[in-house]
Amino acid sequence: MDESAQNSDSDGGMFPAPQERRPVGAYRVLARKYRPSRFEDLIGQEPMVRTLKNAFDLDRIHQAYMLTGVRGVGKTTTARILARAFNYQLPARDGHPAVDRPTIHMAELGVHCQAIMDSRHVDVIEMDAASHTSIDDIREIVDSSRYQPAMARYKVYIIDEVHMLSKSAFNGLLKTLEEPPAHVKFLFATTEIDKVPVTVRSRCMRFDLRRIDTEVMLRHLAGICDKEKVEINHEALLLIARASEGSVRDALSLLDQAIAHGAGAPIEAEALRTMLGLADRSRTIALFEAVMRGDIAEALDTLKEQYDFGADPAKILTDLAEFVHFVTCMKISAKTAEIAAGQFEREKGAELAQKLAMSVLSRAWQILLKGIDEVKDSPRPLAAANMVLVRLAYAADLPSPEDVLRRLGGGASASTSEPARGPSGPSGGASAALRAAPQLATVRVAPAPRPAQAGPVAQIGPVAQAAPEIMLREFADLVALAAEKRDIQTKTALECDVRLVRFEQGRLEFALAPGASPTLPAQLSRKLQDWTGARWLVALSSQPGAPTLKEQAEARENERRVGVQAHPLVRATLERFPGAVIVAVRGGEDEESSPTAPLYEGAEARGDEITYADEAQEEDL
Structure with a gap:
């Protein structure tokens, strides 16, 4: 209550205002005054x-x-x-x-x-x-x-x-x-x-203590403005109520700031947006429509325009997420927006709620929610916000899981919108609902052929086909398959920890190298079944097994070094540079076809490259 009302105790329930000792003419902020x-x-x-x-x-x-x-x-x-x-x-x-x-x-x-x-x-x-x-x-x-x-x-x-x-x-x-x-x-x-x-x-x-509802906050702020003789329109009060997030003290502090910003003039929503650095609500709605329409160029231009006007990119996305929530609530029940929005926002919300599917709105909410955090943490907020809008515009065209199943299930010919990515963005899906004259490319899905059988088939959706079996003729094929599957951990274990005893289709026996994981056989059994589509017997053997692939490669490397050292040119070089050692020998083109051939017999023919190092560098190498 204001001080003028408090100074009279004749109006049922009013009582004298507390008298504070403060300098004459000192202003008392609204949060304390009321x-x-x-x-x-x-x-x-x-x-x-x-x-x-x-x-x-x-x-x-x-x-x-x-x-x-x-x-x-x-x-x-x-x-x-x-x-x-x-x-x-x-x-x-x-x-x-x-x-x-x-x-x-x-x-x-x-x-x-x-x-x-x-x-x-x-x-x-x-x-x-x-x-x-x-x-x-x-x-x-x-x-x-x-x-x-x-x-x-x-x-x-x-x-x-x-x-x-x-x-x-x-x-x-x-x-x-x-x-x-x-x-x-x-x-x-x-x-x-x-x-x-x-x-x-x-x-x-x-x-x-609960946050103050928007309706209650609006009545409270309007009453204070009447007592302070401040002219302010309903939309400006709504901006303050939203920005306060249910805090009365924040709302009164913003109202204090708005009164000072207006310098006695009537407070309009546009001036309040400038003061608070907020995006225009109509521009937020226009941005949302452009994104859902797939017009990325217009969406980015609208974002840049609001950014140049002083709006924070994270705040723009937050307002966009709030509008998505508003449209979703309108789609469920229009009563949720009777007080919390203006007339224009209610009309646009009702229109978009009819056009957009719930799955599109839900996906937009999730993308924006994640994108807001990305923008806040990014050193380039505007660029991050641009990428969020691009992601949102293209995701609006993605079909729902129900549409995907319907299209894959076959049946009658169905027309499905293929996202045609033009220079201005995607088309189809949610954007088609917002486009005045949509031009959609269609793909005809032919019905699946019926199998020749006596009785009807009670089946929904596509037929699940078993994965074809993959034949592995030798152990090297298994290592290559692990590399093809991009399973680096399994490939390394096969090269360094497996001492092969026996390998054939469906059966693998090996001994473990020192330090290998004892769970390797069980892991390989699961991997092989997943990769090849067949059951494999993977067992540990009591036999020592062949050297691992890594040990074989190291043995070949040592053999190559010994052979190279016998070459006259190499021997002359080592004598010419005392203390030099051979660090690496890089073989020629036919190395793989004959990996164990003595290098000193054909080093010149294959053009092997020999790398030397000074003895003082050997320890570092």
Whole structure:
């Protein structure tokens, strides 16, 4: 309520406004000026108010209360109102009886109300747990709680952001919190209830303060604007209500900023978008239509235009996701958008809800939700947002799983839209629903031939065919198959860990090299069955087996080095450069056909390349 109304206590329920000592002419922000001082002034918290009213009327007042919720919904304010209700006292006057008991019906300022609301009452101690986290701070509270209140009925401890207390501080508070003196009440406020130990939560009566609904927030802001004599249109109020995300304090702070931005002029939605850096709602809808139509060029131009106007790319995608959610809700029930949107948005939402399938909207929501995080984390937000729109436009053409099954199942000839990717983007699918004169390329799916058999076949969908068997004639074929399947781990194990004993189609016997995994046979059995379509017997053998492929390659390399060293040219080179060693020998073209041929007999003919290294470099190599 405003100060002009508070200065008169003749209007049922109004009471004199608290007088603060502040410099003459100092401005008082709206969030403080219109801070509730009674339960009747709280908005959007009716369940909590009803519970507290019944508790006070039945004299069932709890010893500790836990108030939780997001920022700006009134946790600390509610705690102060509760402290005032605990200590409400009103002397008899003008024929009205005295009030000397806890009550939430506080039509007038009581004896202690002014000091409690000014946070200067000696028996109402407010503590910020963010700056008083230690056990020493809690020990002071425990020690002082033993003494009777100096003036009021109850000694009230208000601990804000209670989740910031240390573990030892919480433990030090437990005993007093469970069995406090009769004259002590605890009020806790927190935005992160999960960080409060369950041992503390179980000792408190908990109230979850809710975010304020858009409709309630609009009425509240409109009432304040009337009292402040500020001209503002409904669309601008709707922008503030959305941007506040259910926080009254955020909404009033934005309204304060809007009034200052307007400098006394009527506040319009366009000026408010400029101030907040928001995208125009009509441009957001136009962007969504362009993306669903597959017109990527127009979508990117619209995004760039809003970006140049000052809108944040992540915020643009967030608005786009909100509109997708809005259209989805409109498709389910039009009543969901009666208050939360303007007339133009409702009309467009209803139109798009009829044209777009639920699967398209669901897919768009998922892509945008993932894309928003990508844009926020990207060093180039605009480029990342462009790629999200491209992905969204092309994904709009993808058929649903039901369409895919219907097309693959055969039957009557069906026309299906093939995504024709033109210079401006994809066509078909969801974009076809939004195109005024769609030009679709069609593909005729021929019906599947019926098998010649006596009775009818009860079958839905395509026939699952077994994978053809793959014949492996030798062990090298198996290694090549692993490479073809891009299974590098299995290929390495076959080359380094398998000492082959026997190999034939359907049977593999080998011994394990030192250090090999004992589960290798079971893994190979599964891989072979998946790859070849046939069952394989893979077994470990007690025989030593042949050297592994790696060992065979190393033996051939050593043989080549020994053969090369006998070559006259190589021998002359080694003598010419004392200390040089042969590092590698790279064979000629016919190496694979004759890998074990002595290199010194045909080194010149094949043109082998020999690499030398100084002896001082040998250790590094």
